[in-house]
Amino acid sequence: MQLREALKTGLRTLVESGVPSPELAAELLLMHILGRHRGYLYAYPEAEISEEITRRYFQAVEERATGKPTQYITGHQEFWGLDLEVTPDVLIPRPETEHVVEAVIDLARRQGFERDAPLRIVDVGTGSGCIALALAAEFPRAVLFATDISRPALEVASRNAERLGMAERVKFLETDLLAFFLDARAPGQDFNQGPNENFLGAFDFVVSNPPYVAADELDCVQREVRQFEPRIAWGGLERGDEV
Template sequence: MLLTVEAALKAATEQFIESGSDSPSLDANVLLCHVLDKPRSYLLTWPDKTLQSEQQNQFDALIERRKSGEPVAYIIGEREFWSLPLKVSPSTLIPRPDTERLVELALDKAQLIDGDILDLGTGTGAIALALASELPQRNVFGIDLREEAWQLATENAERLGIANVSFWNGSWFTPVPVGTKFALVVSNPPYIEENDPHLSVGDVRFEPKSALVASDNGLADIKTISDNARDYLLNDGWLLFEHGYDQGSAVREILQGFGYSNVETQKDYAGNDRVTLGQYRIKANIE
């Protein structure tokens, strides 16, 4: 029997509750909108509309994928970040709302210093594209080690028509031309410990471990970037990291150890330590 929009949503929501989804109603709504190729408002306006056989079969198939734990963003191939619809794939992390806090703080610091901006480990290009969309007069660059991520970020820029952003493929600063300096270097690097139990639950199970896990208690890449960024920052430039909720103190110590000043940690929307930043003053320029 073919279901109405309302009945299909109810049945899917009940299945997602049983499977342990954190957002069962939202999952059902997003997946059905994807199948129908309609906005959320359509579901409210036409609850008695009956699904076609092909639509119901497709919806049922997506429900099974979600029940197995596959992230909704990977199922529909898209996730919104900073009001930008971004294509996503299993080769990249799924952009998360907490990362928008990093964008907000980077925009604040961008008002203090002119110059280009670099996003390390760019993934879908979410951070770089958000900054470029807000700062059209700036040049923004993103780097990712995985070629699939670099290609996806480039595709997102083209789809969104954001022309002041470019993406490079390589390890951290390796692709940056010699002598290039940036006003801001931002990064959401791998920062999860290799044996962290969170790696085996939720959406994280499906995301690339290379973009999640770092050695040295999750701090290895943060240390590497903090060290090398000093060669690529303009005088009084800023380095900003997203990191784990319990890593604020450790990241502050790392930045201070490498000579950064004005080091501070800011909280995310849930009140957890999430972004640590510091300013690098080139001593040779001020002596």
């Protein structure tokens, strides 16, 4: 089968299934299966693809047609120029979450911090680690702590840090929000000396992208999020703003 024909067939399936941005999804899935960039799809539309590649592509298309997000099929999502691993254990990083990173950079600049400042930052509810790793990339001398209540999510985040060469500067902690720091001394102090109510003073910035969807709004959430992304990461609390 020609590449162009496979792409056309995949697109038709996604359109009929009501998948958002079907053209983009069809292309991303084929790029993933082929291991090629988008330019290849446009440069060689008449290229013949093997039966095995065709089978795997249509299988991926069928998965996407069920509502499963493209990122969970490919296992990747770009965030702040970083290629991150994503699995159903973590919320898929959104472009709008980059505004959190931008806000920290802007605030640091206005407070007089240089890019090489030895900042101490904590990211609460880190998920894939996207915010913490983006900040680690922007502030090469910063030390970051990233917390999450989900061990599987922390495993994904840790793999991302390792692959990006940031494992030494980003410390992942399995804890509920900031409970670890409330139960012990803040970073840079003796953790064995009991609670430290002023632990926030040990950090230059505390950042988070917490769950925000209220329980009575769940039916309004996009199918891809509601059925496939971990609810603990995006909502289900009574009001949605408890965290």
